[in-house]
Amino acid sequence: MTAPSPLRRTRLRPADLLRLGMIGPRTRRLRTALSALGISLGIAAVIAVTGISASNQAHLLARLDQLGSNLITVAPGKDQNQQTVPLPPTAEKMLANIAPVQQVTATGATKAEVYRNDLVPKEQTGSITVLATRLNLLDVLHATLRSGRWLDGASENLPVTVLGDQAAQRLGVTTPGERVWLGGQWYAVTGILTPNELAPELATAALVGWPQATAHLGADGTAATVYLRSHPERVPDVQAVAGATANPAAPGKVAVSRPSDLLTARNETKGALTGLVLSLAAVALLVGGVGIANTMVVGVMERRGEIGLRRALGARGGQIAAQFLLEAVLMGFIGGIGGLVTGSLTVYGYALVQGWPASIPLYTIATGPAVSVTVAALAGIYPALRAARASPTDALRSA
Structure with missing residues (x-):
């Protein structure tokens, strides 16, 4: 009788990890949509604020240049x-x-x-x-x-x-x-x-x-x-x-x-900061991040049975954490893209009504989704670690 071969640790392939990460968004669509909406509103606020400010600034600078600055x-x-x-x-x-x-x-x-x-x-x-x-x-x-x-x-x-x-x-x-x-x-x-x-x-x-x-x-x-x-x-x-x-x-x-004096006014206009409005947009973004964190915490509590079963079948804590962290990142990405589209449409619509040249800073377009993913990742760290530390027996018992 031959001795059984020792069990070997396996790693999840990226495709498998992606499928696991999509379980939460697919099965809890309404909650996912509401959480992504929070991030989306924050990103849309950032895009709209910076875009409308940039459009207004471009309009004022063009007017000052026309007047002779x-x-x-x-x-x-x-x-x-x-x-x-x-x-x-x-x-x-x-x-x-x-x-x-x-x-x-x-x-x-x-x-x-x-x-x-x-x-x-x-x-x-x-x-x-x-x-x-x-x-x-x-x-x-x-x-x-x-x-x-x-x-x-x-x-x-x-x-x-x-x-x-x-x-x-x-x-x-x-x-x-x-x-x-x-x-x-x-x-x-x-x-x-x-x-x-x-x-x-x-x-x-x-x-x-x-x-x-x-x-x-x-x-x-x-x-x-x-x-x-x-x-x-x-x-x-x-x-x-x-x-x-x-x-x-x-x-x-x-x-x-x-x-x-028009040149002085032009320089002051160009150097003006929209700090207050950007602060409001940051608050909206923070609220979206808190919403994702709350959703992920509730998701961990609701899915303790799933977590316990996966742990009992050999899933390591790091794999569980990666799954929940990926879910948070996906919600942040979806919210970031939605916020980018919503904010851009708001800027172009407002500029069209006002008769201004529409202007959205490129750094805002590039960093908007990146910020949303970052915020979502930070918001998902605690729930992911909590899921990773869950004991298989305790998780199955409470399921």
């Missing part, structure tokens, strides 16, 4: 005798070569005067200036027309002008198509600007195409004012080098605008 003006400065030092002819092109600069435009001075007609005395100019202008002026300044149309590639070579709103009022021009006496000849008014807070000097100006002003109105081709749109994060850097770039021979004789 990243706008810098460069103009001729004065020397020690308070005499204006003109910018070099290359200033505009040199400023455009600064890496963070996104857009550049300019206006230039002319020697022309503008009147309502050729009968108005020359001294009655109405303090209206005639400026040469680049075609992209409206784009850079985010300016608009009250009526009419802006200059284009054809009209910048013709005797036509666009008037600022105050200039049109002083000249008595109410609609495009009327004519004014400008530089000793008739010019057709093609458009009238709306007031622009970024460049208030345009309100009292008559704007003429750069080639037309150079050829017929005495403009020397140099810029009187250069407008720069910089990358919002690099405004101070551009401001620091703008003077030396525009006029390398006399950088101290260049007037560079200071960053406006």
Whole structure:
């Protein structure tokens, strides 16, 4: 008679462990769904809070940039005798070569005067200036027309002008198509600007195409004012080098605008934290974790017979613990995915209603399910250890 071979310990394969872990969620669907819902609400709150905050922030930053938080003006400065030092002819092109600069435009001075007609005395100019202008002026300044149309590639070579709103009022021009006496000849008014807070000097100006002003109105081709749109994060850097770039021979004789209060407001807006709301979302996440822990504890108590039978058949404590811990992780994963979808739909829906650009930080999308799984795993540790320590005889006796 041969001796029986000694029993060997076996390990559960991952597939078997997964099947065991699915027993609880499959057999107790309602309780599993309610527990996952707790985690789902926490993750959805985190996604919604961060997404709505990011969308609101993107909207505010875009509005501040549109208003001019990243706008810098460069103009001729004065020397020690308070005499204006003109910018070099290359200033505009040199400023455009600064890496963070996104857009550049300019206006230039002319020697022309503008009147309502050729009968108005020359001294009655109405303090209206005639400026040469680049075609992209409206784009850079985010300016608009009250009526009419802006200059284009054809009209910048013709005797036509666009008037600022105050200039049109002083000249008595109410609609495009009327004519004014400008530089000793008739010019057709093609458009009238709306007031622009970024460049208030345009309100009292008559704007003429750069080639037309150079050829017929005495403009020397140099810029009187250069407008720069910089990358919002690099405004101070551009401001620091703008003077030396525009006029390398006399950088101290260049007037560079200071960053406006809008830039300060932009930085404060970007740096604002949603700490309070994120705390509320964390509380919701904690509540979901407590719900999973409670579900797992109750599950261990209800399934003592199953635990005792498995232990009696040779299942080790670690295998029992792994089963219950996996159940908790699965509930956390299901809740995390559900929260991610719910939170994302909330953000996109709210942004659509508000007319904001929808923005959900990538780190939130990546960490949301990971956090839910982590919380569920932590919540399931105690119930899993309790199940692992259960004695087979005591478990079967109480079943």
